[in-house]
Amino acid sequence: QSVVTQPPSASGTPGQRVTISCSGSSSNIGTNTVNWYQQLPGTAPKLLIYSNNQRPSGVPDRFSGSKSGTSASLAISGLQSEDESDYYCAAWDDSLEGHVFGTGTKVTVL
Amino acid sequence: QLQLQESGPGLVKPSETLSLTCTVSGDSIGTSTSYWGWIRQPPGKGLEWIGNIFNSGSTYYKLSLKSRVTISVDTSKNQFSLKLSSVAAADTAVYYCARTYSSGWYSPFDYWGQGALVTVSS
Numbered sequence: 001q002s003v004v005t006q007p008p009s010a011s012g013t014p015g016q017r018v019t020i021s022c023s024g025s026s027s028n029i030g031t032n033t034v035n036w037y038q039q040l041p042g043t044a045p046k047l048l049i050y051s052n053n054q055r056p057s058g059v060p061d062r063f064s065g066s067k068s069g070t071s072a073s074l075a076i077s078g079l080q081s082e083d084e085s086d087y088y089c090a091a092w093d094d095s096l097e098g099h100v101f102g103t104g105t106k107v108t109v110l
Numbered sequence: 111q112l113q114l115q116e117s118g119p120g121l122v123k124p125s126e127t128l129s130l131t132c133t134v135s136g137d138s139i140g141t142s143t144s145y146w147g148w149i150r151q152p153p154g155k156g157l158e159w160i161g162n163i164f165n166s167g168s169t170y171y172k173l174s175l176k177s178r179v180t181i182s183v184d185t186s187k188n189q190f191s192l193k194l195s196s197v198a199a200a201d202t203a204v205y206y207c208a209r210t211y212s213s214g215w216y217s218p219f220d221y222w223g224q225g226a227l228v229t230v231s232s
Contacts, residue, residue, distance in 0.1 A: 035218035092216035099159035
């Protein structure tokens with residue numbers, strides 16, 4: 001039972017903007033930075049966004065992150081077919097003294 | 111190029127101990143400022159952090175697994191390992207090893223192994 005929740009699914013047509021929400025609490029998102037991972041089918045997760053809104057080298061600027069209070073969001077603009085994947089938010093939880101992952105959101109490109 | 115590779119038995123009997131090793135190439139665990147971690151993913155489900163270790167041997171474990179988990183490091187072999195005792199079917203998962211992006215036990219994971227499926231079954 002994750003303490004960080006995401007919608008199970010999201011979808012959009014190519015070129016559209018899709019937003020995924022991530023809801024936590026004061027002990028995780030409210031206090032610490034949020035990271036996002038992309039997991040393509042059958043592969044290991046890939047770090048997509050760190051420190052709320054920073055992109056590692058090589059991540060397209062179509063991906064952006066934001067945080068407000070105990071919630072965070074990942075936006076994918078100009079949706080492409082290769083963006084069809086599972087997305088997870090994550091943060092350190094001070095109460096649990098560990099990393100917590102969100103429940104995950106499956107993005108479908110229609 | 112940094113690479114991580116998990117290895118170990120793919121099948122473990124209930125009540126026994128799951129053992130996995132992560133071999134790192136392209137970075138030196140002994141001199142790295144990163145933490146090294148284990149994350150698992152049951153089939154069709156989400157990601158679950160298990161624990162982190164630093165080259166000094168300092169560890170952080172998921173509280174609900176703490177009584178069953180041991181993560182250790184062997185800097186001479188550039189490896190770190192996971193032991194999970196008293197396993198049950200619920201421990202069946204793909205187990206990933208990973209490196210944190212920067213120093214700090216709370217840092218996200220930027221490099222991941224390909225994952226190793228471990229099935230708990232008699």
